[in-house]
Amino acid sequence: MTSFSQYRASRDSFDELPESFVIISYSKAQALSFLVSNLPAGFPKMKLVRQVKKGWNRLKAKCLVAALAAFCIWTSPGQALAATVVLDAGHGGTDPGAIGVNGLQEKTVNLDISQKVRDRLIQRGYEVRMSRDTDIYVSLSDRVAYAKAQQADIFVSIHANSYSNPATRGAMVLYYDDAYPQSSYPASEEMKALTPQSRELAQFVLDGFLGKAGGTDRGLVPSAVYVVRMGNIPSILVETAFLSNAQDAALLADESARVAMAEGIVDGIEAYLSAADTGFSDIRTHWAREAILRLKERGLVVGASGGRFEPARALTRAEWVTLLNRVFDLDPAGKACKAVEGSVSGAVYADCDPGAAEGQIGTGVDASRIPGFAGISGAPSAGQGKAGDLERKQSPEAAAGSELGAAAFRDVPSKHWAYAQLDQAVKSGLLEGYPDGTLRPNQTVSRAEVALLFQRLAQMPLASTGTSPFGDMPADHWAAQAVAALKNSGLINGTSPGRFTPDRSITRAEAATLLDRYVSSYSR
Numbered sequence: 001m002t003s004f005s006q007y008r009a010s011r012d013s014f015d016e017l018p019e020s021f022v023i024i025s026y027s028k029a030q031a032l033s034f035l036v037s038n039l040p041a042g043f044p045k046m047k048l049v050r051q052v053k054k055g056w057n058r059l060k061a062k063c064l065v066a067a068l069a070a071f072c073i074w075t076s077p078g079q080a081l082a083a084t085v086v087l088d089a090g091h092g093g094t095d096p097g098a099i100g101v102n103g104l105q106e107k108t109v110n111l112d113i114s115q116k117v118r119d120r121l122i123q124r125g126y127e128v129r130m131s132r133d134t135d136i137y138v139s140l141s142d143r144v145a146y147a148k149a150q151q152a153d154i155f156v157s158i159h160a161n162s163y164s165n166p167a168t169r170g171a172m173v174l175y176y177d178d179a180y181p182q183s184s185y186p187a188s189e190e191m192k193a194l195t196p197q198s199r200e201l202a203q204f205v206l207d208g209f210l211g212k213a214g215g216t217d218r219g220l221v222p223s224a225v226y227v228v229r230m231g232n233i234p235s236i237l238v239e240t241a242f243l244s245n246a247q248d249a250a251l252l253a254d255e256s257a258r259v260a261m262a263e264g265i266v267d268g269i270e271a272y273l274s275a276a277d278t279g280f281s282d283i284r285t286h287w288a289r290e291a292i293l294r295l296k297e298r299g300l301v302v303g304a305s306g307g308r309f310e311p312a313r314a315l316t317r318a319e320w321v322t323l324l325n326r327v328f329d330l331d332p333a334g335k336a337c338k339a340v341e342g343s344v345s346g347a348v349y350a351d352c353d354p355g356a357a358e359g360q361i362g363t364g365v366d367a368s369r370i371p372g373f374a375g376i377s378g379a380p381s382a383g384q385g386k387a388g389d390l391e392r393k394q395s396p397e398a399a400a401g402s403e404l405g406a407a408a409f410r411d412v413p414s415k416h417w418a419y420a421q422l423d424q425a426v427k428s429g430l431l432e433g434y435p436d437g438t439l440r441p442n443q444t445v446s447r448a449e450v451a452l453l454f455q456r457l458a459q460m461p462l463a464s465t466g467t468s469p470f471g472d473m474p475a476d477h478w479a480a481q482a483v484a485a486l487k488n489s490g491l492i493n494g495t496s497p498g499r500f501t502p503d504r505s506i507t508r509a510e511a512a513t514l515l516d517r518y519v520s521s522y523s524r
Contacts, residue, residue, distance in 0.1 A: 083273045084127040086147040088157035088227060089114035090237075093137030098162035100243030102253055106160045107135065109252050113240060114158045116262030117269075124270060127152075140226040147231055154201055155235040156269065157227050160252055162244040169245040170216025171209055173202040174237040176229040177222035185224035190232035197234040197282060197308075201272045205238060208268025213260040215241065215251075234272075238265060280309035288509035291516035298519065300326045301512060311509035318418035318441035320450065320511065321425045327515055328457050330428040403427075409439040416441060430457075448479035448502035450511060451492060455482035458518060463488060470500035477502065491517045 089111040091097035097106025111132070118128045129150045131143045138146075147155045161172070175198040176191045191198070202220050210217055218239075228235040240261050241248035251257040279296065280303045283289045292309055295301040300323065303309045324330065406412040406423035416422070422441055425431035430453075433439045455462070463484030468475045473483060483500060486492040491514055495501040 082126045083154070084129065084150060084152040085121055085269060085273075086129045086131065086150055086152045086155045086233075087114045087118055087121075088131040088143050088147070088155065089133075090157055090159040092132050092135055095137055098160060098243045100160075100162075100249040100252065101166070101246050102243075102249045104243060104249060104253050106162075106243060109160045109240070109243075109258070110158050111135065113258050113262050113265075116259060117156075117158065117265050120262060120266045121269065124266070126269075126273070141230075143227055144230045147233065147235075152233055153273065154269065155227070155231055155233055156201075156205070156265065157235070157237040158265070159237060159239050161239040161242045161248075163242060164244075166244055166246070169242045169248040170218040171206065171213070171241060172218035172221050172239045173206045173209075174221045174223035174225055174228055174239065175199055175202040175235065176224065180222040182224040185226075185229065187224070187229035188232065191229050191235065194232075194234050194282070194308075196285070198228065198236060200275075200284075201234045201268075202236045204272040204275075205236060205265055205268030208266070208271060209238065209240070209261060209264035212264030212267060213240075213251075213257065215248075282308040283311055283509075286311050286509065288513050291513045292509065294516050294520070295512055300515065300519070309508065311507060311512075313508050314444040314505035315450075315508050315511045316442050316444055317431075317439070318416070318422060319508070320445050320453075321431055321441075322418050322421040323511065323515060324430070324453070324457060325421045325424060327519060330424050330430055406439065409433050409437060411438045412441055444505040446503050447495075447500065447506045447510070448473075448477070448483065450506045450514070451486055451502075452479040452482040454491075454514065454518075455485050458522065460485050460489060470494055470502075471498040473500050473502055486514075490521070 089107075091107040091110060093107075095107065097110065099105060111134075114130060115133065118130060118133075121128050129146075129152060131146050132138050143157075176187050176195065177199065178187070178192040178195045181187070181192075199220065206217070206220060223229075223237070225237055228237050241252050243249050243252060279289065279293050283292055286292075288311055292301060292311065296303075301309070405427045406416075406419055407414075408426070412419060412422055418441060422431065422439065426433075426439070431439070462481040465481060466475050467484065468477065468480045469484050469487045473480050477483075479502060483492065483502070487494075495504070
């Protein structure tokens with residue numbers, strides 16, 4: 001296998017990416033960022049970017065452990081480049097499903113079409129998992145549990161239909177729609193939130209199916225069937241045709257018709273995944289979509305499982321540190337800030353001004369008025385008193401953190417997904433732990449905390465004291481000057497007219513918007 005360094009040194013263009021040149025990465029944007037940054041002068045970088053984007057789903061994961069250090073990014077072990085599809089052949093084993101007017105068993109049809117879909121998806125470069133690939137019985141709950149365990153992108157269940165009226169025929173696609181909840185059949189919270197994605201997947205697959213197999217279009221059907229309401233990724237159930245109808249049953253018994261049905265389903269799946277590949281499936285109509293996509297193209301953000309970004313989810317400390325590290329290139333060798341004696345929070349929020357007096361942030365904010373938590377989380381938790389009760393004794397672990405890094409904290413295992421970023425943030429002096437020896441990487445971050453830390457790292461001049469642009473932030477609030485500075489620079493807005501809601505956890509979309517405005521206006 002050609003190593004990256006050998007390949008880079010031996011070619012003067014990227015007319016064709018060799019099969020052995022593969023990057024296992026959490027995101028395409030991150031992989032592109034790595035490739036471009038490692039290319040020597042004179043290489044056609046934009047041509048490479050276009051080729052990788054075009055062939056993303058067809059690249060083969062052939063990295064060997066010994067070659068990882070040479071040319072692979074290993075940011076999400078087990079997650080291959082191509083999208084992963086879970087196919088669920090309905091019924092099976094002791095459950096035959098519907099019986100056709102021609103004696104055909106539904107379980108047989110479902111498995112055959114599912115296997116055809118699998119084979120064609122693999123040919124197109126996708127990863128495929130099947131809840132069953134033989135004639136066995138699998139419970140509905142086990143099908144959903146299996147899909148969850150695969151960390152897949154979409155779930156497609158394949159069935160044949162039956163109805164009391166033998167004249168009824170055609171194809172339909174079922175999905176869960178939170179606009180039509182059924183109290184007797186509650187859906188998972190994930191599937192409620194994924195209604196737009198499941199509906200879009202359903203439409204793509206129905207269009208693809210009809211385009212290849214033809215037949216009567218019976219449309220999209222909101223449904224509470226178990227497998228489409230209890231998962232955690234976009235999920236649909238395809239009803240290919242009616243076994244209770246003589247014409248449809250004849251089609252389901254015909255090999256060429258089943259091939260056409262499978263190809264149509266594959267076309268729909270690929271159309272959906274190709275659309276999702278241009279961004280994240282849950283931001284297509286979101287107000288922050290353009291900002292998120294720009295950051296994705298820069299390699300600054302990656303999504304969650306299932307091709308989503310989860311824009312409304314509260315940002316965690318680990319996520320915020322990771323984003324800051326990508327934007328500001330934290331350097332452990334050059335401490336971000338000198339720790340301020342006597343205040344846990346002062347060491348974190350202190351400015352990089354070496355002339356700052358003890359207990360003071362260099363830009364003039366009194367460190368003793370910042371809420372008494374270290375790191376990027378400052379809102380007091382239950383039982384810890386008022387925000388003004390700030391002086392706390394550092395634990396030995398926290399005091400040693402700048403030297404030991406993330407290893408000093410008992411709640412940051414070396415396998416934590418953001419361990420490297422947390423370690424760098426601690427060593428740089430940006431992030432400090434709590435008196436109980438924890439770093440709390442999964443704790444959320446407030447809007448005020450984000451504003452203050454971002455203003456300091458961006459080295460933006462604080463606004464003058466005595467004024468605040470938001471009615472819910474008095475001028476003497478510990479983050480008022482930083483918020484005003486970012487507001488005056490056009491980097492942040494309030495949550496509603498005259499309100500900033502400083503204590504509310506910042507969402508991933510809000511954080512992305514702040515970063516996008518900064519890198520677009522102040523990128524180095």
